[in-house]
Amino acid sequence: MSANISTMRHVRGFDLARPLSVGVMLLVMLPLVLLPLASIFIFGTSKGLQSFWTALTAPEAVFAMELSLVTSFWATVFNVIFGLFAAYVLSRYSFWGRNAVIVTISIPTAIPTAVAGFALLLLWGPYGVLGQFLSPDTQIMFTPYAIIIANIFVTFPLAFGVIMPVFETMSRSLEEASATIGASRWQTFWYVTLPSLRGAIVSGALLTFARAVGEFGSTILVSGNLAGRTQTAPLYIFSKFNEGQVEAANSVAIVLALFSFVIFSILFFARDWFEIE
Amino acid sequence: MEELNLKNLTSESAASVRGVSKTFRETKILEDINFEVAQGESLVLLGASGSGKTTILRIIAGLEEPDTGQIILHGKDVTELPARERGVGVIFQDYALFPRMTVEKNIGYGLRIRKRSKQEIKDTVNKLIKLIHLEEHCKKYPSQLSGGQRQRVAIARTLAYEPQVLLFDEPFGALDAQTRVRLRREIRALLKEVNVPAIFITHDQEEAIELGDRIAVLNVGRLEQVGTPFEVYNKPETEYVATFLGAANLLSGVVRGQNFEIENINLKLDEETALKNGQAGKLVFRPEDAFLRQPENLTQHYQKLTDGTVEEVNFVGAFERVVVKLNLSNRQTVIVTRPKTETMAFPLVIGQTVPVGLVRFRLVPDNGSKSERSNRAPIISK
Numbered sequence: 134m135s136a137n138i139s140t141m142r143h144v145r146g147f148d149l150a151r152p153l154s155v156g157v158m159l160l161v162m163l164p165l166v167l168l169p170l171a172s173i174f175i176f177g178t179s180k181g182l183q184s185f186w187t188a189l190t191a192p193e194a195v196f197a198m199e200l201s202l203v204t205s206f207w208a209t210v211f212n213v214i215f216g217l218f219a220a221y222v223l224s225r226y227s228f229w230g231r232n233a234v235i236v237t238i239s240i241p242t243a244i245p246t247a248v249a250g251f252a253l254l255l256l257w258g259p260y261g262v263l264g265q266f267l268s269p270d271t272q273i274m275f276t277p278y279a280i281i282i283a284n285i286f287v288t289f290p291l292a293f294g295v296i297m298p299v300f301e302t303m304s305r306s307l308e309e310a311s312a313t314i315g316a317s318r319w320q321t322f323w324y325v326t327l328p329s330l331r332g333a334i335v336s337g338a339l340l341t342f343a344r345a346v347g348e349f350g351s352t353i354l355v356s357g358n359l360a361g362r363t364q365t366a367p368l369y370i371f372s373k374f375n376e377g378q379v380e381a382a383n384s385v386a387i388v389l390a391l392f393s394f395v396i397f398s399i400l401f402f403a404r405d406w407f408e409i410e
Numbered sequence: 411m412e413e414l415n416l417k418n419l420t421s422e423s424a425a426s427v428r429g430v431s432k433t434f435r436e437t438k439i440l441e442d443i444n445f446e447v448a449q450g451e452s453l454v455l456l457g458a459s460g461s462g463k464t465t466i467l468r469i470i471a472g473l474e475e476p477d478t479g480q481i482i483l484h485g486k487d488v489t490e491l492p493a494r495e496r497g498v499g500v501i502f503q504d505y506a507l508f509p510r511m512t513v514e515k516n517i518g519y520g521l522r523i524r525k526r527s528k529q530e531i532k533d534t535v536n537k538l539i540k541l542i543h544l545e546e547h548c549k550k551y552p553s554q555l556s557g558g559q560r561q562r563v564a565i566a567r568t569l570a571y572e573p574q575v576l577l578f579d580e581p582f583g584a585l586d587a588q589t590r591v592r593l594r595r596e597i598r599a600l601l602k603e604v605n606v607p608a609i610f611i612t613h614d615q616e617e618a619i620e621l622g623d624r625i626a627v628l629n630v631g632r633l634e635q636v637g638t639p640f641e642v643y644n645k646p647e648t649e650y651v652a653t654f655l656g657a658a659n660l661l662s663g664v665v666r667g668q669n670f671e672i673e674n675i676n677l678k679l680d681e682e683t684a685l686k687n688g689q690a691g692k693l694v695f696r697p698e699d700a701f702l703r704q705p706e707n708l709t710q711h712y713q714k715l716t717d718g719t720v721e722e723v724n725f726v727g728a729f730e731r732v733v734v735k736l737n738l739s740n741r742q743t744v745i746v747t748r749p750k751t752e753t754m755a756f757p758l759v760i761g762q763t764v765p766v767g768l769v770r771f772r773l774v775p776d777n778g779s780k781s782e783r784s785n786r787a788p789i790i791s792k
Contacts (some may be wrong), residue, residue, distance in 0.1 A: 310506035
C-alpha cells in the first residue's frame with residue numbers, strides 16, 4: 134500500500150501549479166462526494182439521536198434492513214460457491230464456446246439494473262416466458278426469492294471477476310504436485326487450490342454483499358416494493374422520501390452509508406491480511 | 411505364477427520406460443524411448459530444450475499419457491494409472507511448495523492425505539526435517555526460505571510417502587551458479603543416503619556428468635545413447651552426443667578396411683568400430699586429446715594426423731586454447747587445449763607450423779542431413 138510518490142519538480146522556487154491543482158481537485162471532489170455524504174449525517178442527526186433511533190427502529194425500517202441483509206447474504210453464498218465452480222471449470226478445461234461463456238457471464242456488468250429487473254420480470258413474471266407455467270402459489274416474482282435472483286444476476290460478474298484471474302494465474306505445478314503426492318482431485322482442491330483463493334473469495338464476497346445490499350434498480354421491479362414484505366432498505370429510503378418522511382428515509386440511509394464504509398475499509402486493508410505469501 | 415516370474419525378471423530395475431512414443435499435433439515429440447533405472451541409481455536425461463525430456467518425465471509421473479509404450483515401476487505396469495496412484499515423487503522446477511503451508515505441513519502433506527495418525531506424521535516429519543537440516547525453519551512458510559532450502563523441502567515432501575522413484579525437473583535451473591554446484595553435491599549425498607532411484611532432467615552437460623550414474627542423451631525425441639558419464643564423454647556413438655557433451659572436433663572421412671581415410675591421411679583403427687568398410691564417417695576427438703609437437707617421451711598411444719598452422723593462442727585460465735588450421739583441402743580448423751605443463755615447456759606462436767597428432771579418437775557415422783540438427787560449433791566449456 135505504500136505508493137512511492139516522488140514530488141514533481143520542473144521549476145525553481147515556488148511552484149504555483151501545485152497548490153492550484155490540488156485546490157481545483159478538492160473543489161471538485163467536495164461537492165461531488167464528500168458534501169452529500171456529510172449532509173446525510175448532519176441532517177439525520179439534526180433532531181437529536183433520540184428521534185434518529187426512533188426512526189431507525191420503526192418495524193418497517195427494521196424489516197427492510199433485515200430483508201436486505203438476508204437476500205444479500207444468500208446471493209453472496211451463491212456467488213462464492215458457483216463463482217468458484219464456474220472459474221474452476223472455465224480455467225481448467227478448454228472446450229468449444231469457452232470464451233463465449235466467459236463473455237456472457239460478464240455481460241450483466243454493462244446492463245442497466247432496471248433493464249436486468251425488467252428482463253427477469255419478462256421471464257418469470259405471471260405472464261412471462263417461463264413464469265406462465267408456474268401456479269399462482271409458486272410464483273417467484275414479487276417475493277424475497279425474486280430479490281435474491283435479481284441480486285445474483287447483477288452481482289455474479291463481480292465475484293466471478295475477482296476469483297477467475299486468481300485461478301488463471303495460479304501455477305499449475307501446485308495442483309500437479311499435489312496429484313503426484315497422492316491427493317485426489319477433491320483433496321487437491323480443498324488443501325491446495327482453495328487456500329490460495331482465500332483473498333479472492335473474501336473480496337468477491339464483500340463486493341457482492343455491498344453491491345447487493347445497495348441494489349435498487351432491479352429490485353424495485355422484481356420485488357413489487359411491498360412494505361413489510363418485499364421492501365429492502367434502498368426501496369424503503371425511496372418510498373419514505375416519496376411519502377415526505379425524510380427523517381425515516383435518512384435514518385436508514387445513514388446505516389447504509391456506514392455499512393458501505395465498513396465494507397470498503399475491510400476491502401482496502403484485508404488484502405494484506407489474507408496474502409501471507 | 412507367470413506374474414511372479416515377471417516380477418523376478420524385472421526386480422533389478424526400479425523404473426523402466428519401454429517403447430514410449432508421443433505425437434502432439436502431428437509433431438513427433440518422443441520416438442520409441444527405452445531405458446531402465448536400477449534401484450538406488452540416478453539417471454540423467456540430457457537434452458536441449460525441445461528434445462522432449464520434460465515430456466518423458468511427465469509421462470513417467472502420470473501427468474501426461476504416452477501414445478504407445480509402457481511405464482513400469484518396480485515390476486508393475488503403471489501406464490494406465492493416474493498420477494496419484496503411482497507413488498512417484500516429482501521435484502518441480504519451481505519446487506511447487508504449497509505457499510499457505512509451513513515447512514512442516516508441506517512435508518507432512520503426503521501422509522495427511524493418506525490419513526495416517528498424527529503421531530506417525532509428526533515422527534516422519536521430524537525425521538525428514540533432520541535429514542534435510544532445516545530444524546530451525548520448520549515453522550516457516552516457503553516464501554521465507556532460500557532457493558536451496560525450498561528444494562530440500564520439496565525433496566523431503568516426496569520422501570515422506572516413500573516414493574518408488576524421484577523425478578527432478580531441471581532442479582537447478584532457478585539457482586545461481588555457485589549454489590548450483592553446492593546443491594548438486596548435497597542432493598547426490600542425500601540420494602545415496604535414502605537409496606531411492608532418481609531421474610534428473612537437465613540441459614546442462616556439466617550437471618549431467620556430476621549427477622548421473624548414467625546419462626541418457628536425448629535429441630529431438632530420440633535417445634541417442636545411454637551410458638555412464640565416462641562412456642558418453644569418451645565413447646560417443648553419434649555426432650550429436652559428441653558435440654552436446656563437451657567440445658569436440660569433427661573431421662569427415664571414409665572407412666577403408668582397418669583404416670580411416672581423410673583425404674590422403676590414413677589413420678589406423680585400433681578399436682573396433684560399428685562402421686562398415688566404405689562407410690562415410692566422422693572422426694571425433696576432444697580438444698585435450700590432440701597433441702601439437704613431436705611425440706617425444708609420450709607414453710600414450712599416438713598417431714600423427716597432419717601438419718597445421720597455429721592461428722590463435724588463447725589463455726583461458728587452467729589451460730591454453732589453440733586454434734590450428736589443418737593442411738587439408740578445406741582448410742578446416744580444429745581446437746586444441748594444452749595444460750600448463752605443456753605451454754610452459756613448448757610455447758607456441760601464431761603462424762608456426764606444428765604436427766597435429768591424436769592420442770585418442772572415436773568414429774561416428776556420418777548421417778548427412780541428420781547432422782544438420784546437431785550442427786553445433788565446438789565450444790569449450792568452462
